Amino acid sequence: SYELTQPPSVSVSPGQTATITCSGDALPKKFAYWYQQKSLQAPMVVIYEDNKRPSGIPERFSGSSSGTMATLTITGAQVEDEAEYFCYSTDVSGKDSVFGGGTKLTVL
Amino acid sequence: QVQLRESGPRLVKPSETLSLTCTASGDSINNYYWNWIRKSPGKGLEWLGFIHSSGVANYSPSLRSRLSMSADTSKNQVSLNLTSATVADTAVYYCARDHPTSGYFDHWGQGILVTVS
Numbered sequence: 001s002y003e004l005t006q007p008p009s010v011s012v013s014p015g016q017t018a019t020i021t022c023s024g025d026a027l028p029k030k031f032a033y034w035y036q037q038k039s040l041q042a043p044m045v046v047i048y049e050d051n052k053r054p055s056g057i058p059e060r061f062s063g064s065s066s067g068t069m070a071t072l073t074i075t076g077a078q079v080e081d082e083a084e085y086f087c088y089s090t091d092v093s094g095k096d097s098v099f100g101g102g103t104k105l106t107v108l
Numbered sequence: 109q110v111q112l113r114e115s116g117p118r119l120v121k122p123s124e125t126l127s128l129t130c131t132a133s134g135d136s137i138n139n140y141y142w143n144w145i146r147k148s149p150g151k152g153l154e155w156l157g158f159i160h161s162s163g164v165a166n167y168s169p170s171l172r173s174r175l176s177m178s179a180d181t182s183k184n185q186v187s188l189n190l191t192s193a194t195v196a197d198t199a200v201y202y203c204a205r206d207h208p209t210s211g212y213f214d215h216w217g218q219g220i221l222v223t224v225s
Contacts, residue, residue: 001169033212035153042202042216043145043153049210086153096169099145102152 002026002091004100011106018074020103022087025068032070033088034063035099036081043086047072074105082107110135112203112217120197120224126190130203130217137161137179141206142186143213144177146199154199158206159186193224 004024012018022032034047045054047063050070060075070089074081087100116128130142144156157167159177167175174191190197200221204213 031211035213037147037153042204042219043213044216045212045214048207048212052210054212054214084152088153088155095166097155099153099155 002096002098004087004089004098006085006087006100006103008101009104009106011108012077014079014107015076018077018081018105018107020072020074020085020087020105022070022072022089022100023068024070024087024089024100026092027065027068027070027089029092030089030094032063032065034061034070034072035086035088036083037086037102038083046085077105077107079107081105110205110215112205112215114201114203114217114220116220116222118220118222120193120222122194122224124193126188126193126197126222126224128188128201128203128220128222130186130188132184132186132205136181137184137186138181140208142177142179143204143206144188145202145204145213147202147219148196148199156188156190195224198222198224 031049035043037043046061050065051063062073084102090097120126138161141158143158159165176189179186200219202219203217205215207214
């Protein structure tokens with residue numbers, strides 16, 4: 001089955017830039033989506049279709065995708081951005097959708 | 109603004125069927141894709157599959173043999189049935205709606221913890 005690979009953890013100080021990567025063989029052809037999940041809450045999308053930001057998501061969140069890697073960047077990370085981040089995409093057939101393993105972002 | 113609420117038994121015995129319902133309020137389930145997603149203790153998110161209001165469904169290959177979903181437009185509900193439950197199916201189960209044009213999950217339920225024991 002299809003897999004997306006993320007680093008388990010990323011740690012930055014407040015105000016620094018946090019970068020979370022997601023690798024998958026189908027990413028050159030399929031969009032990546034990024035979800036933020038804080039403890040005991042339902043996930044929330046922060047980036048869709050590689051680089052689009054839904055209304056209400058701060059501008060410090062941005063996304064990009066190149067080749068087999070998608071990247072979520074938080075420019076000037078805040079303490080409130082501390083959460084687990086999951087990338088999401090589909091295989092080339094579009095039938096198998098998967099989440100990456102998740103990256104725990106620590107901001108302190 | 110649509111609101112979603114998952115409901116069902118919170119405790120399931122091994123080998124039995126895990127059955128959940130997601131009830132939508134504030135909008136019709138018609139013409140949308142509805143997904144089930146779970147998060148097991150200490151693990152990441154897992155996409156289980158989707159059901160369209162028309163009845164079209166697609167399931168994760170790893171669960172396809174045990175999973176079924178349905179939609180009841182008269183009750184504004186979608187449902188999930190997972191047969192032969194094991195301890196590994198213990199998780200918080202979420203239903204989530206697809207955004208109509210952009211493919212992301214734009215509305216989520218609060219989730220329901222189901223324990224298989």
